[in-house]
Amino acid sequence: MEFNKQAGQASRILLILAIVVLVAAIIVYLVMKMATPPAPPPVPTTPEVPLPVYEQPLGEIRFVFISALDKGSVLRASQITNKQYSTYSNLKDYVIENTGAKFIQVTLGAQKIGLLNIEQNSWDIENIVDSDGRNFVPLSGYEVTPWLPNPDLCGELLKPAFNPTPCTKIYEVSKESKGLKIRVRTGKENKANNLSSGKIDSYLLDLIVK
Numbered sequence: 001m002e003f004n005k006q007a008g009q010a011s012r013i014l015l016i017l018a019i020v021v022l023v024a025a026i027i028v029y030l031v032m033k034m035a036t037p038p039a040p041p042p043v044p045t046t047p048e049v050p051l052p053v054y055e056q057p058l059g060e061i062r063f064v065f066i067s068a069l070d071k072g073s074v075l076r077a078s079q080i081t082n083k084q085y086s087t088y089s090n091l092k093d094y095v096i097e098n099t100g101a102k103f104i105q106v107t108l109g110a111q112k113i114g115l116l117n118i119e120q121n122s123w124d125i126e127n128i129v130d131s132d133g134r135n136f137v138p139l140s141g142y143e144v145t146p147w148l149p150n151p152d153l154c155g156e157l158l159k160p161a162f163n164p165t166p167c168t169k170i171y172e173v174s175k176e177s178k179g180l181k182i183r184v185r186t187g188k189e190n191k192a193n194n195l196s197s198g199k200i201d202s203y204l205l206d207l208i209v210k
Helices: 001-036 192-196
Strands: 055-058 059-071 102-113 125-131 163-176 180-185 200-206
Touching: 055 180, 055 200, 059 125, 059 180, 059 200, 102 125, 102 180, 125 163, 180 192
Parallel strands: none
Antiparallel strands: 055 059, 059 102, 102 163, 125 180, 180 200
């Protein structure tokens, strides 16, 4: 009986010690949790917006944005820039029949950044492209010629260290279009025969339309 009594007391002591250890462990855990600073809230991530690009080298030609002018739905006879037509009294305003469109006149420059000339017809500016991927081709023909520079310097021979050679074109663009860019292009290795055969390097420059 005495042995059983001692064994029972030992069991109770072990149980009490286990409870004490468990309580102590809980207290230590709670103290450590209270002492640990809370994790900082997650920083919201926003998609990185690419910066606009207004100049870009392609081979040894540096293309640079100069201007983009919103002409509205009318090219006015009073604003003709081609002196060859400036004395024609019978010229009239050129009006867009589609009321959802507008004229945009774009001027870009092309500059030789190497040591040798870039041959004629080895570069050009092409379509305007909006944020939805719609393409707007440059207008050509008698209707817009009076409002384009004379001589036309698009694709002109480029000489080293000269100021950028301007190239101006007029486009009919949807009034709903946003995020307008313009494609510049040159033949591979800045060669005219590569441009004419479709072997090209190209880039989309951003436009600031005023």
